Amino acid sequence: MxxxxxxxxxxxxxxxxxxxxxxxxxxxxxxxxxxxxPDNFALEEALLIKERKGEGxxxxxxxxxxxxxxxIREGLAKGGDRGIHIEEDxxxxxxxxxxxxxxxAVLKDENFDLVLTxxxxxxxxxxxxxxxxxxxxxxxxATLAIETDIQGESIRLKRELESGWFQxxxxxxxxxxxxxxxxxxxxxxxxxxxMGAKKKEIKTVLGSELDxxxxxxxxxxxxxxQTSKQTEVIDGDVDVAVQRIAEIxxxxxKVV
Amino acid sequence: xNILVVLEDNQGSLHRLSREAVAGAQKLGGSVTALAxxxxxxxxxxxxxxxxxxxxxxxxxxxxxxxxxxxxxEVVTQVIQSKSPKTIVVGHTYQTRDFMPRVSAxxxxxxxxxxxxxxxxxFVKQVxxxxxxxxxxxxxxxxxxxFQSAAFNDEEMxxxxxxxxxxxxxxxxxxxxxxxxxxxxEAAGDVDLENAELLVSxxxxxxxxxxxxxxxxxxxxxxxxxxxxxxxxxxxWVDSFRQVGSSGHNVAPKLYFSLGVSGAIQHxxxxxxxxxxxxxxxxxxxPIFELSDYAIVGDVLEIVPKLIExxxx
Ligand SMILES: Cc1cc2nc3c(=O)[nH]c(=O)nc-3n(C[C@H](O)[C@H](O)[C@H](O)COP(=O)(O)OP(=O)(O)OC[C@H]3O[C@@H](n4cnc5c(N)ncnc54)[C@H](O)[C@@H]3O)c2cc1C
Numbered sequence: 133m134x135x136x137x138x139x140x141x142x143x144x145x146x147x148x149x150x151x152x153x154x155x156x157x158x159x160x161x162x163x164x165x166x167x168x169x170p171d172n173f174a175l176e177e178a179l180l181i182k183e184r185k186g187e188g189x190x191x192x193x194x195x196x197x198x199x200x201x202x203x204i205r206e207g208l209a210k211g212g213d214r215g216i217h218i219e220e221d222x223x224x225x226x227x228x229x230x231x232x233x234x235x236x237a238v239l240k241d242e243n244f245d246l247v248l249t250x251x252x253x254x255x256x257x258x259x260x261x262x263x264x265x266x267x268x269x270x271x272x273x274a275t276l277a278i279e280t281d282i283q284g285e286s287i288r289l290k291r292e293l294e295s296g297w298f299q300x301x302x303x304x305x306x307x308x309x310x311x312x313x314x315x316x317x318x319x320x321x322x323x324x325x326x327m328g329a330k331k332k333e334i335k336t337v338l339g340s341e342l343d344x345x346x347x348x349x350x351x352x353x354x355x356x357x358q359t360s361k362q363t364e365v366i367d368g369d370v371d372v373a374v375q376r377i378a379e380i381x382x383x384x385x386k387v388v
Numbered sequence: 389x390n391i392l393v394v395l396e397d398n399q400g401s402l403h404r405l406s407r408e409a410v411a412g413a414q415k416l417g418g419s420v421t422a423l424a425x426x427x428x429x430x431x432x433x434x435x436x437x438x439x440x441x442x443x444x445x446x447x448x449x450x451x452x453x454x455x456x457x458x459x460x461x462e463v464v465t466q467v468i469q470s471k472s473p474k475t476i477v478v479g480h481t482y483q484t485r486d487f488m489p490r491v492s493a494x495x496x497x498x499x500x501x502x503x504x505x506x507x508x509x510x511f512v513k514q515v516x517x518x519x520x521x522x523x524x525x526x527x528x529x530x531x532x533x534x535f536q537s538a539a540f541n542d543e544e545m546x547x548x549x550x551x552x553x554x555x556x557x558x559x560x561x562x563x564x565x566x567x568x569x570x571x572x573x574e575a576a577g578d579v580d581l582e583n584a585e586l587l588v589s590x591x592x593x594x595x596x597x598x599x600x601x602x603x604x605x606x607x608x609x610x611x612x613x614x615x616x617x618x619x620x621x622x623x624x625w626v627d628s629f630r631q632v633g634s635s636g637h638n639v640a641p642k643l644y645f646s647l648g649v650s651g652a653i654q655h656x657x658x659x660x661x662x663x664x665x666x667x668x669x670x671x672x673x674x675p676i677f678e679l680s681d682y683a684i685v686g687d688v689l690e691i692v693p694k695l696i697e698x699x700x701x
Contacts, residue, residue: 145592149516158516226524228489229498254517258501263457263489272565273457275486292635294482297573301456303566314622348498349526353509356673357521363677367685374691377666378698380682385643385664387586387610388699 133188133282136244137178138235138262139171139207141200142255155353157223167203170250174311176318177280178248179211185282189213193238195220195231201334208329209321215334218342226256226351230343232264237342240269246287247308251276256351259310266308274301276312389442390418392473394464396483397428397455402435405479405535407542410439412535413477414546415506421445421471423555425463426452433552440548445555451564455483458564461490466557468495473530480534492532499532500524504539504653518652518675537634537657577629579613581637586612586645589632589659590620593648593669593688597625602692603647609699615639617649633658647688651676668692 143149143158144166152159167175175192182188192207194200195218204215218234239247247269249262259275266273278298279290288302292312321329366373381388391413396403413420419442424432429446436444445467452459460483468476468491476491478484480502492499503511503524510525511533581587588610590603600620607614616626618633632639634654644662649655651667651674659665660679667680668688677683684691 143516145517149519151520158520227498229492229496232493256515256522257513258499259485260489260492260499260501263486264493267461267490267493273486273490274566276482292482293571294634295638296636297571299571300569301566302568314618348496348528349500349524349531351515351522351524354515354520354522357514357675357678361679361681363680363683365672365677365683365685367672370686370690370694373684373686374694374698377682377684377691377695380666381610381643381699385666387612387643 133182133185133246134191134242134244135178135181135188135246135248136191136193136239136242137171137175137207137212138247138249139175139192139194139203140168140250140253140255141165141194141196141203142168142253145254151354155355157351157354165199165202167206168250168253168255170252170254170311170313172250172318173313173315174248174250175207175210175212176316177311178246179319180316181246181280181282191216191242191244193235194218195234195339197221204334205329206321208332209325210319211325212332214332217334217336218339219336220339227347227349228258228260228264229348230345232261232268233343233345234339235261235265236268238337239265243306245305247271247306249308249310251310251312262308262310269306269308271306271308272303273308274303275310277309278312278315280309389421389471389473391416391420391475391477392467392471393420393422393477394484395422395424395432396479396481397424397426397432400428400431402432403479403481404542405481405537407545408537408540409477409479409535410436410441411542411545412540413475414440415540415544416475416477418474421473423447423464423467425460426455430552437550437552438547439550440546441550444550444552446552447555447557449557449559451559451561454568456564456566456568457487457490458566459559461487461494462559462563463557464488464491465494467555468497475530476532478532478534480536484534488532488534495530497530497532498526498528499534500526501534502536502653503533504536514653518650519673536653538660577627579629581613581615581630581632582639584613584639584641586610586643587615587639587641588612589615589617589644589646589649590626591617591646591649592619593650594620595648595689597623599689600625602688605696606645606647606692609696612643612645617655646676647692649676650674651678
């Protein structure tokens with residue numbers, strides 16, 4: 133069982149996000165980066181599938197500048213067997229099709245049985261990479277999987293539908309599946325894992341040499357959204373705020 | 389035809405986001421054709437028969453009796469190849485996330501998803517955990533767009549007339565590789581969130597499982613139920629039947645009192661109909677404040693215990 137997990141490095145949810153001078157994206161210098169939280173669930177699922185089978189290989193794949201090697205190492209420390217880094221200095225993360233083509237160029241000769249991705253990235257939130265990749269590689273695909281079950285040459289998945297509905301689907305391997313967050317409890321790396329990860333192989337390939345297609349979409353501008361509603365802002369002293377909220381609940385909304 | 393809207397079947401009737409997608413497509417301008425797929429295609433099409441559409445195409449086939457990513461992406465691909473629309477529009481739903489990227493890759497047409505509004509610069513979507521908005525554009529001749537809930541108002545659909553036409557597709561058994569079982573719902577909890585009059589909603593800003601009782605204590609004092617954002621449910625701090633949002637419940641209480649909820653779009657779609665919204669968040673720029681009537685900038689862990697005391701007196 134050979135499994136590829138795609139992990140992305142994104143700004144952490146507590147990080148500062150200053151808009152850059154050209155307003156084209158954020159200034160990344162002061163940003164703290166983390167593994168995209170949804171991808172952490174995909175990684176855990178890959179490790180669990182391998183452990184349940186008792187055999188196999190989990191390859192942690194990431195795309196981006198040099199700093200993304202950190203999330204690959206983190207994946208290796210948790211139990212990934214080796215890593216692939218697609219080096220990409222130009223920010224192309226706003227273009228899902230181009231990203232998928234470059235991932236596909238690297239993955240196609242590896243003959244993976246399963247490609248796992250998180251449901252979307254916390255930065256651009258395009259939510260397409262796993263499905264695009266599946267189509268390019270000729271694999272069946274599914275999204276929002278909340279349970280996986282390998283049955284011989286096929287995979288059976290519980291998918292989340294809207295409004296609390298679920299559905300089981302099954303299709304043959306090889307396949308590309310995007311994982312819904314929350315289906316498992318991602319592990320922390322052990323000290324032994326962290327030490328061991330240093331010796332594991334990370335292969336680096338240059339993104340621009342993989343696929344020369346031109347960019348098909350881009351983010352042109354980022355901005356803070358404008359408030360539309362009349363809002364009473366209450367800040368400052370806690371006791372004053374508490375009194376005001378109590379008054380709102382009693383006299384304005386009349387719930388107490 | 390300039391614009392193709394792909395409709396979604398929501399248990400026999402048209403998905404609300406498909407109606408909004410039609411409204412959005414009409415706003416974009418040009419002639420709009422709609423496409424209904426599957427065993428209910430005829431009735432979905434007739435739901436739109438009194439609106440201004442160039443044509444409504446229906447596709448039925450034995451292999452399309454239930455949804456599959458393979459089947460639907462193949463149908464939409466064949467329709468695009470035959471009709472060459474400039475723009476393909478869908479609602480941003482779980483189903484379109486599941487199959488539209490396949491169409492994008494098959495035909496090499498970029499897919500700009502999750503659009504919340506149109507601006508002069510392009511299509512606006514939320515980025516960086518909803519902390520910022522971004523405008524996205526494409527120079528490509530054709531593109532696929534998905535509109536997030538409430539990006540457009542279905543009451544603004546332009547009425548008029550249209551004709552319903554069957555479209556023939558070629559599908560063989562080998563093109564649909566998956567088998568799917570009947571959809572089902574898991575056992576619901578004992579709380580009727582959707583009919584609760586007052587909700588105290590707890591987000592990741594509560595920081596730790598040990599602090600979650602604060603939400604329950606506050607709820608008790610004001611006679612509310614407790615709801616939660618998804619990460620709080622995913623962490624196992626609160627039962628899943630309490631989740632509000634696109635993958636949880638849709639609520640519209642008299643009071644929605646949120647504690648440390650950021651206001652990501654997937655949460656907001658489930659609660660924006662609330663009559664009064666009070667939010668406590670330590671980040672003055674939190675998106676939840678945009679739709680709040682009362683925006684309390686501060687630490688929930690500090691404010692809530694004091695508020696409970698104040699309300700008890
Ligand atoms: C397909 C899909 C479906 C989804 N479905 C849902 C859904 O149904 N429901 C849902 O809720 N989400 C859903 N999400 C997730 C959603 O995108 C957000 O990640 C989620 O809503 C964020 O939850 P949160 O606001 O609790 O956490 P965060 O975004 O982490 O926000 C925490 C907030 O708390 C504030 N804070 C931190 N500490 C304090 C403190 N001490 N005092 C006061 N404020 C504090 C922070 O400033 C921040 O604004 C879905 C996502 C996807 C992609």
